Amino acid sequence: LKGDRTIEFDGEFAADVLVEFLLDLIEDPVEIINSKLEVQAFERIEDQIKLIGFFKSEDSEYYKAFEEAAEHFQPYIKFFATFDKGVAKKLSLKMNEVDFSEPFMDEPIVIPDKPYTEEEIVEFVKEHQRPTLRRLRPEDMFETWEDDLNGIHIVAFAERSDPDGYEFLEILKQVARDNTDNPDLSIVWIDP
Secondary structure, X not given: OEOOEOOOOOOOOOHHHHHHHHHHHHOOOEEXXXXXXXXXXXXXXXXXXXXXXXXXXXXXXXXHHHHHHHHHHOOOOEEEEEOOHHHHHHOOOOOOOEEEEOOOOOOOEEOOXXXXXXXXXXXXXXXXXXXXXXXXXXXXXXXHHOOOXXXXXXXXXXXXXXXXXXHHHHHHHHHHHHOOOOOOEEEEXXXX
């Protein structure tokens, strides 16, 4: 329970996974990016859904709506924000604009019709939160298997550190990029 919301844990029941989940819950729902180094760290996150917005300040009504929306998905979906024009320029963000990045995709989706209310952001994320390709992670491994049974499901084993596994993963990423608009396709990548 966080505030008046119940947050369901869909992960592996292991002490380290549960502790990490709880630590993520007590953090702020939005991580602020202020420097080029933080931008590089943000850009390296490729295996998770992430959103980033550019706002005037923490007191902006649009930032507050973004922050409220982030609380709906914490800790499963990462929300980031910047108030720095240089950071926003590097990320090609306009004022009060939010980008949604699906795992392993090259380009983010700009959420249309800015500025947004909390409800509009929540609705957009709910509509797009099932990525085409996702990595099986201990913190949400049971949620991963809740797809429609009538769809096309591929379970792929590829060890990223192995040259052949890395090459296979790159092929999976390309298949996901080419089929990102196919709601029936679901690829789960397991890194053994």
